[in-house]
Structure formats: structure tokens, C-alpha cells
Amino acid sequence: MTGVIERARTLDEEYGIFNALAESDDSTGGGRLEGVAVSVKDNICVMGMETRAGSRVLEGYRPPFDATVVKKCREEGALILGKTTQDEFGFGTFSVNTPFKVPLNPHDRERSAGGSSGGAACLTSVADFPHLALAESTGGSISCPASFCGVVGLTPTYGRTSRWGLVDYANSLDKIGVMGKTVADAALLLSVISGPDEYDSTVSQAQPEDFTEYLQNDVEGLRVGVPREYFGEGVDTGVSEAVWGAIKGLESQGATVKELSLPHTGVSLASYYIIAMAEASTNLAKFSGLRYGLHLPLEGSFDDYFSRVRARGFSEEAKRRVILGTFTRMAGYRDAYYLKALRVRTRVIEDFKRAFEEVDVLAAPTMPVVAPRFDEISGMEPIQHYMMDVLTVAPNLAGIPMISFPCGRVHGMPVGLHLMADHMGEGKLIRAAHALEVRG
């Protein structure tokens, strides 16, 4: 598959997809992924391949081990193609928060591919060879770029896949998931990478499933809920219409549709960002220029040295999140921010649990808008970036599985339908999305 690596290099030049690319084909073949190139988001460790998670602070870091998901792909015969571009540590919605390459939207290179798994979505769209992507979501980082690039992005239940080898953003939120051109692609790769792992204490003990068994083009009797809050202010009317079109499509194939309410949707944004930044700011503490990654001459006291390395190694958004995250856990603030956010998280989870007593899946727009242009993004304040995630953070906080499925175009750009299910309900998502895919 050496040709694939060459082709990938060409695509990288056009679209800004890779932070590192395989030098040669070392795949063994002979498994479910024989002949398939698997790209790996930069924040997932590949043994011996530079892994920077989009950050200068990890410059030169070559992991001494494979992430569990990478190991599983190798065992199924895949070629590990390279490390795809992303926002630094996953801190972003447009893949622009990085000192390295910014991936371009394959449908309009003036626009963002989404984030933070932008490189993965872009490659999934443009690859003209058998390809599947390992991506990762903390607050929407699979769904968003899948939606903007018009591909299928499947974020599993928290704990369905092992996080061993994932450079942590927010450990209680991070989930390794998949992208593919089709629902079948996504189902196959999820089947390969899910399951228990002795190296991750938070992974579910549920045995791996073959998710391709849910590809049955059958939604008869499937109960679809439509949360009112997900069609409110700020959601582009064109996007709403496209999503409703898909929902009607499900109804026409035998699903039942009802509107319902998830009252804590709005406040989930604050809860999400506080928890994510609190955890992130502790995760980023280890990057101090001693044992791996960016090194500077050992001058001054450790306080000086660490402060300098971190100032040099982190770019602006990472600094902002370290400051905010540290603040939310400091004495005197911790109860009002960190602990309060965790309690609100319980409320958000309760919303979903209540909804899933009545319906099998929830349907909503993945993103409130189509992919914005880079000149629009550069004028946005941080809070406007964060607001972009308003529809994806709640299911990510609750750790429920979600799939973004392309459901039409607005202004020539893809729109994503977001389907969500209860914990461990990936099968229902695959079933529903597959039915829409077959219907075309």
C-alpha cells in the first residue's frame, strides 16, 4: 500500500491533513482491516510515530507504546497511515487552534473542516482509497467535523473504547470514536476497537459487539424523539429544515416521531466547559520540558523553567484553558465552579435518562450552522467559539453515543443530522443512520 502513502502525501499538501505520515507500509494484512488505511488523530499514540496532539509542547515525542485502539487496528491488518491534524489537545471547534497545519474543508477550502478532529474528517471525505479514521471527541470533536465535511462520525458511549494511549484532554469526557464515508465503515471500525482493556480502569466490561449486524435498513417502530431546545435561537433555518427532512424520512420508513424537552441543554455548555477545563488544566501540568517533548536549556529554578517551557509550548487557546481550568479548581472557587458543574452534569444525565424512557433515539442538528469561513472564524471571540458547541456538549457530558450523518446541503455545504441514544445504544444509531443512507 505504498501508493496510498504517496497519495496521502499529495492530499496533505492540498488540504492540511497530517501532522505525521507513515514512512512505509508495515501492515501485516489478514484481518478485518486488510487493505484499509487507518488514519489516527494526532492525540492518539502510535508507537514510534511523532505524536504531538497538535501541540508544540510535544515536539519530537515518539510514544513508547501504541494506543489500544491502534494496536487493535494493527491486529486486524490495517496500515496505520499517519497522524491527522487537530486543534491543540482538542481545544477547539474549527481545527484552527494549533501552531501546525490547519485542515481545509473539502467542499470549500475557504471554510473550516470543523474540529477538533478536522484532519480526520477532511481525509475521510477526500480519500480515494480504502480508509477509516480513528478520531476522538470530548465535547463534540467527532460530530462537528463529520457534519462540516459531510461524512459519518460515530462517537461511542463513554467507556465503550479504551482510552489507553489517548493524550488526555478531559478524562471523564474523552471518547475515541470513528469516521467513515458510510455507516457500514463506521460500524466496522467501531467493532474492531471497542471492548474491555486491562489498561483503562474506566472502560466498560461489556464484551465487544459486531456492530455491522445492525446494518439492516429497518427502522420500523423505532421511536425518535426531537428535543425542542435543539432547534432554538441560533440554529440556521436551512440547517433545521434539512434535519427535519431526515427526521421525516425516518418517519416515512416506519419510525414514530415525537417532540420532547431536554431542559438543561442550555446550561450544559457551562457545565461542560468548566469540567473539561478543570480536568484539562491538570492533564497539561505534566508538560514541563523534562521527560519528553519540547526541551529548553535547563536554566533557572524549576518554577522559572516550567513557566518558560509552558509559555513557549502552549498556544493561545491552551493557555486560556489552563488559566480558566486552574481557576475553577482553586480554593474559594472550587465549590461554585467545579463541584457545581459536576452536579449540573447529573441533571443533564437525568434529562437524557428521562427522554430514553420514551424514545429510542434523539434527533437534532449536529451543528447549528454549516462550516464557517476562516475569515468569519478569525473575527470570533472565545465565547463565540464555545457557543458553537451548544448542541454537542450535552450528549458528550452524559457520555451517551451519537452519530453525525450527512443529511443534505445548505449554501452548498453539508449539514449533519445528529442521532443520540442511551448508554451502550450504538446499535440503534447504526440502524437508524443506515436506513437513511439506504434511502439516499
Added chain:
Amino acid sequence: MSDQWTIDRGLVERISKVARLELTQDEVEKFTGQLKVILEAFRELDDVDTEGVEPSFHPQELSNVLREDEATPWNWDPLENTEHREGRHFKGPRIQ
């Protein structure tokens, strides 16, 4: 700390010391302004009644994931990724 939802320059500077993150004066200025706006937006958290609600540390609570006490050496070179080494030691900055 009359209102926990406000932030000023002094606080940003203090946080940058706690976080061992050197900020330029421009960054302090910029972050203070941005954080004010962000915290103002997050203030809506206060409106949620969480009386008697337990915090969710994870989406689903697992318990008692333990490993047995067996020594299983890891075959690797821990110093492979660093320039800061002397013999088999990591080399670090001085304390003061």
C-alpha cells in the same frame, strides 16, 4: 471574593503563577477581558437547583476496577525521549 463570577488582572496573574504559565502583560490584559465575558456566560450555572444532587464524576459510575499485586516489568528505555539526562538519571532544574 464578594462575587465568585468576576475576575480581574490580579487574579489572572495569581492563577498564572499557580499554573506555572508565564504570561505577557498583553496576554494578561486580553485574558482578563475574555475571561470576564466567559464567566458572565457561565453564571447561569447558579440558576440550576442542585440541592441534594450528587456530582457525576463520570457519565456512568463504575466501581472496584483493581489490578492484582504482581510485579510486571515494562521493557523500555525511559530516557529515550529526553535530552535532559545524565547517566541513567533524568536531569531537572534546580529547586531555588
Added chain:
Amino acid sequence: MKAVIGLEVHVQLETESKLFCGCSTDSEGAEPNGNTCPICLGFPGAKPKVNRRAVEHAVKIARALECDVRPRFYFSRKSYFYPDMPKNFQITQYEMPLALGGRLLLDGRSIGITRVHMEEDPARLVHVGGGISSSLYTLIDHNRSGVPLVEIVTDPDLASSREARMFLEKLGLILEHLGVYDPGREGGLRVDANVSLEGGQRVEVKNITGFRAVEDALNYEIIRQESMANMGIAVERETRHYDAETNTTSTLRRKEQEEDYGYITEPDLVRIDVDDAWISRLESEMPELPDARIQRYVDEHGVPLFQAGIIVNTGLDLSRFFEECVGLFPEPGMVANWIVTFLLKSLNYEGIGLRESKVRPGTFVELLGLIGEGTITERLARELIKEYVGTGESPRSLVERRGLASAGREELGEAIDEVLSDNRKAVADYRAGQTRALDFLLGQVLRRIRARGDPVEVKRLIRDALDSE
């Protein structure tokens, strides 16, 4: 002025592997950083997983200290930056620790235990080209990183440096009995001491190794605070460093320099539930603790309380030695007496502990047996024990090799007859009522048998011989 002292005791738990990874905890002779892995070095993407035995050891400690083990507990990240911390946070326990509210009885006084929790040890630092405040750079050895520790925090119930030391000795003994701690391990028990004088600010003295050093450090600190108070200088709240070489403390950081630890719950680990069944099983595995052992020696063996106390409090090795001896030589009173009165003294004289000595129960009871059967006198035994402790040679073979067995009835009879016939004047003096003459005759007989006889017994035999003459 009254001192108020509280201790934070860090104990290294005896396990095969580290708290969150499979690296060995035994780094004796290992090269620096030889016992490490991506987990204990906090490499990106590596995750911790809790060692079951460490949890079980910690639960046993909590129960031995009469704490309430919480039915569910969590781990937390305590954030602070230091070159000995690979992740720049320590995995420890904060709001929901393993156990709360226990006590330890010290001579009938109850010392409160605030909490017991688990945490990981940081790395060992070498300060190159100077001390902690003047070095050029540091060398970091992570073999100790991630080794399981239990932190035991006391209430501020200790009133003197002496009492603090006694508390630690007793605590060490309990931990040793539990089999969770090795008193021979260097740095296996480290102490942070909080000390204040009545009405004054609290000062924390960090990282003191050894019971004696704790007493010394506290003595220094109490005198320092007293003299400051006498001079009218207020003692500031601060953290101080203890230098064992100079036996002084010096400022490490002031209150305003204290870290803001920004605790969060460790999101890579899950809750641990300890149900009653688990606690019961662990309690059933718990051995007898020192106080109960002392009482048993008194009740079952009739050993005097003070001797039982000495045997047990000296250490688990000696208790085990005593019990094995009693198994071989079922006269516990005599065993205890000989251990406390003579064996310990000889060991002390040699400057060694029981463990390093060649003293073994089998040979030790031989010595007692030789006394019991009358082969040697107690007095001779007192002499022999010194040689025995030094060489470990079987006392019986020692006695045989050196011909030290007490003179037999026949030899003694002959000796008495000879002495009486050679010293007629003394015999006459005795008969005339001079009792001192009997002592003279005794001396002569003992010389003739080279002191291999019990003077009281020999004296009685001489008197009998004189009376029957």
C-alpha cells in the same frame, strides 16, 4: 508553654508492585529509573490502575487504628509543580478518603486519628552541586515514583516530642504486626510534624525520617518557638525543612507561598466500594495486635506485665522468638525472664538486633535447659550467654567443649572430703561457732571444682558433711 503536636505519617506499604502500575517496588540494586514504566512516569496516554493489595493493606491499617472505613472512596489529583512529580500532580485522596476518625492508645491515653488515606510516592531527587537551596541542577530517579504510601494523620493530641516518638514507635509496631510495613526499609516511614505552642501559630516541619529524628526535630522546633516567644517575636505560620545533620529546621515556604492544590477527583480511576463482607474478610486476616499480645503473655503464660511489654514492644521479631522458645521449652516465666534480663542486655552490648544476631530459639532454650537440669549454674549461664550471643554456638556443645558442666555428686564429695581433711583448723573454728569459717571452706571447695557448682547447694553439702563427721 505547652506544645501541641500533630503528625502526618507516611508509611510505605509492603507490596510487590507500585500503587498504579506493575513496576516492582523493590529497587535495591536496581539502576536509576530501572523500575519505571509509562504509567508511573506519567507519559501522555498512560493511565493508572489501582493495586488491590495496597487497598487491602490500607483498610487493615485503618481498622487496626479503629477508624471507620468509608463504604465508598475516590482518588483525587493534588496539583503542584515539582521536579520529583512526573505528572505535576499527585494521585492521593482528598474529600472522600479511605477512613476517618480512629485512635491509638498510648499508655492508656487516646491519641485521635483524623484520617487514613492512600497516595503515591514521588521520585527521589539528588541535588547536584549543593543542597536543596543551592544546587546547580537535580538528578531524578523515578524508581520510587508510584510506590504505595498510606498517610496517617493524627489529631493535635501529642503534648511533647517524647510522646510523639512513643506514638511513632507504637504505630510502627502495629504496622509491623499487620505485615504491611517493613521497619528495616530505609525511608519506609516519613513524618511531617505540625507543632505549635499554646496560643501560637502552627509550624509544619516536613519530611523527617526516623523516630529519633522526629523527637530531635520537635525538640529543636519547640525550643526555637519558645525562645522566639520569650523575645516577644511572633511565630509565623510556615513550612520548615529539617536538616538531620545539623539538627536544625529552616524555612521552606511561608504561608503566602503555600500551593493552591486545586483538587479534582481523579477521572482516570473509578470509585472503590468497600462492603462489609470485604472488611470482615480483611479483619479475619488481621493478626493479633501488640496490646492484645501483651495481655495474652500475661494471661496465658503468667509473664509479668512489664516483661511482656518489653518483649512485645521491642518488635515483632522478639515476640516471635519468645513464642518459639516457649514452644520448645514450656516455662514461659523463665524464658521471658532470661530474654528480658540477660538476652537483651547481651544483644545491646554487642550492638546488634535479634534479627542480625546468631541467636536462635533452639540454641537459646538449650541454655535454659542446661540450667534446669542442673548441668550448669545460673551464674555460669549468665556468663555463657555473652559468648553465645557473640558466636551463636550451641550452649550444650560449648559446655562440653570447655568442660564447664557442674561437678557431679561424686567429684563434689571427694572435693569436700579433701578440703575438710586439709583444713582442720577451719573445721575446728566452724565447730567453735565461727560461721565465717564455713565461707572459707566453701571457697576452697569451689576453687577445687573450678566453680562448676551452685554455691548455695555446695554450702549445704559442706554443712551436711561437717554435721556427719
